[in-house]
Amino acid sequence: MVAAVPFLNLKLGAASQREELLNAAERVIDAGWFVLGKEVAAFESEFASYCLAPHCVGVGNGLDALSLSLRGLGVGAGDEVIVPANTYIATWLAVSHVGGTPVPVEPSPETYNIDPTRIEEAITERTRVILPVHLYGQPADLDPIKHIATQHGLHVLEDGAQAHGARYRGSPIGANGSLVAWSFYPGKNLGALGDAGGVTTHDADLANNIAILRNYGSSIKYHNDVIGFNSRLDELQAAILCVKLQHLDGQNDRRREIASAYLKAFEDSNIVGPTVPDWADPVWHLFVIRHHDRDRLANQLRAEGIATMIHYPVPPHLQPAYKDAGLKPGSFPISEKLHREVLSLPMDPSMSDFDVERVIAATLRCA
Ligand SMILES: *Cc1c(COP(=O)(O)O)cnc(C)c1O
Numbered sequence: 001m002v003a004a005v006p007f008l009n010l011k012l013g014a015a016s017q018r019e020e021l022l023n024a025a026e027r028v029i030d031a032g033w034f035v036l037g038k039e040v041a042a043f044e045s046e047f048a049s050y051c052l053a054p055h056c057v058g059v060g061n062g063l064d065a066l067s068l069s070l071r072g073l074g075v076g077a078g079d080e081v082i083v084p085a086n087t088y089i090a091t092w093l094a095v096s097h098v099g100g101t102p103v104p105v106e107p108s109p110e111t112y113n114i115d116p117t118r119i120e121e122a123i124t125e126r127t128r129v130i131l132p133v134h135l136y137g138q139p140a141d142l143d144p145i146k147h148i149a150t151q152h153g154l155h156v157l158e159d160g161a162q163a164h165g166a167r168y169r170g171s172p173i174g175a176n177g178s179l180v181a182w183s184f185y186p187g188k189n190l191g192a193l194g195d196a197g198g199v200t201t202h203d204a205d206l207a208n209n210i211a212i213l214r215n216y217g218s219s220i221k222y223h224n225d226v227i228g229f230n231s232r233l234d235e236l237q238a239a240i241l242c243v244k245l246q247h248l249d250g251q252n253d254r255r256r257e258i259a260s261a262y263l264k265a266f267e268d269s270n271i272v273g274p275t276v277p278d279w280a281d282p283v284w285h286l287f288v289i290r291h292h293d294r295d296r297l298a299n300q301l302r303a304e305g306i307a308t309m310i311h312y313p314v315p316p317h318l319q320p321a322y323k324d325a326g327l328k329p330g331s332f333p334i335s336e337k338l339h340r341e342v343l344s345l346p347m348d349p350s351m352s353d354f355d356v357e358r359v360i361a362a363t364l365r366c367a
Helices: 010-015 018-031 038-051 062-072 090-097 142-152 204-214 235-266 294-303 320-325 333-341 353-366
Strands: 055-059 080-084 101-105 127-130 155-159 179-183 197-201 218-220 287-290 342-345
Touching (some): 010 018, 018 038, 018 235, 055 062, 055 204, 062 090, 062 155, 062 197, 062 204, 080 090, 090 101, 127 142, 142 155, 204 218, 235 287, 235 353, 294 353, 333 342
Parallel strands (some): 080 101, 080 127, 155 179
Antiparallel strands (some): 055 197, 179 197, 287 342
């Protein structure tokens, strides 16, 4: 009996970088400086260059990266923010945390990402920001989104939590004058050994505001300009992230290889794979297929030793957390159908070719 194929083997991934990670941890221990020091500054500068963005501010996690960005843009009570109906709930929570209202817009079922042709009808006089998510590592269609934002005087904040290294029309997410919130949660393409997040921006004032907000509203110790938060990237995670960043492109390339093997194998089957527009270079945070009998397929794959996951089983508007918004089942039918049909196959840069072939064979057999 061969071992089961895990969904994502973080232990194997960390073991392959063991020496470098230990060296980074040792450097921090020996320096004896643990919060907001050289390591955070180094990671901020390296990640900013990686994204072709002039500024990066490290924060505690991806949710804070989103909510501090919204605060930095001045979004507050009574303001509306356009969000995808189909996303991880953190995108919505950030809007709610600053007192705003998330206004959902349906995705395109082919790319799973927010459908730009549906954004304008959701804009009201209270809309302040459009918040696209590069879901599953596939860039959202930024040009029409930016065009609508300019026409209506809105900001664009991108949720890049699943898209480190992805490219839109040849430019990395984070380039092109944009404001992007990042998560470095362990399971993301660029993941720390714990919680971590960051914001990249082309606006020096905004970067400075977010840097003040993350640190008690203070730029000079014990002098507080605004009512801030404690959401700092720590030295240890920053040092770890500098190591992980060195490996990101190689690991994204391996994800691309696995994704093209999957796409090729499922071409003439009843498995619907993701559509990749010609302007998109995704980094395959997840490989999400659709199937009309999803739960049966997942169960059969489990019986064959193939782990799968569902991203996500319940859309944000149908979560108890958002029951007060009064968005009934059926109000976002495209998202709801996706949530019934999507299934994420194993996607892990440390997967062997043998395991990729096993996933393909089992999926074709069970579908
Ligand atoms: C992971 C994730 C977040 C939240 O990041 P955390 O670091 O877990 O707070 C936000 N948005 C999306 C799309 C995510 O996948």
